[in-house]
Amino acid sequence: MNFEEILAFATRSPFNQILSLALVALTVAIVYTEIARLLRGYKALRPAELTHLVNSENALVVDLSANNDFEKGHIAGSRNVLPSSFGPDHKLLAGAKSQPVVLVCRTGQTAGGAAKRLKKAGFEKVYVLDGGVAAWQQADLPLVKGR
Incomplete structure (x- = not known):
């Protein structure tokens, strides 16, 4: 699967858009949590x-x-x-x-x-x-x- 196929999936329907946004938000939250854990000292x-x-x-x-x-x-x-x-x-x-x-x-x-x-x-x-x-x-x- 390449980037164009992923983008096509994400924009195909409102449900796919919601799923894609949820995945991005979850990924950002996980990355933020891990960075905060590493920097807490x-x-x-x-x-x-x-x-x-x-x-x-x-x-x-x-x-x-x-x-x-x-x-x-x-x-x-x-x-x-x-x-x-x-x-x-x-x-x-x-x-x-x-x-x-x-x-x-x-x-x-x-x-x-x-x-x-x-x-x-x-x-x-x-x-x-x-x-x-x-x-x-x-x-x-x-x-x-x-x-």
Whole structure:
């Protein structure tokens, strides 16, 4: 199939025009999303990758969940910091600019914004647990209760 045949198909009927426009819009959305992911400055980790990073590089895991959610269940070794008091100058992050820092929240949404702040402040190795604690649980990995 060549370009002229594709163009003829796209202009043949209103339904084909709608399909063609939808395909172009979907392609643009996918390209935009991938470029944004590459430029965000931090990497999303799957639960198994987080386990490896903690074991091999002694990553600092920061859980941004509310206190009561943290107490209900969190990743072993993670430290709880409320999003309202989190920032690059937080005492927990002192001296961690070159150390791997993994941000975790319940779903993975809050951690993304916090990761951008750390990258902007010069932190070198910033990660987010993709899907948050929910993804950790779906991978059948254990949570620790309490503080």
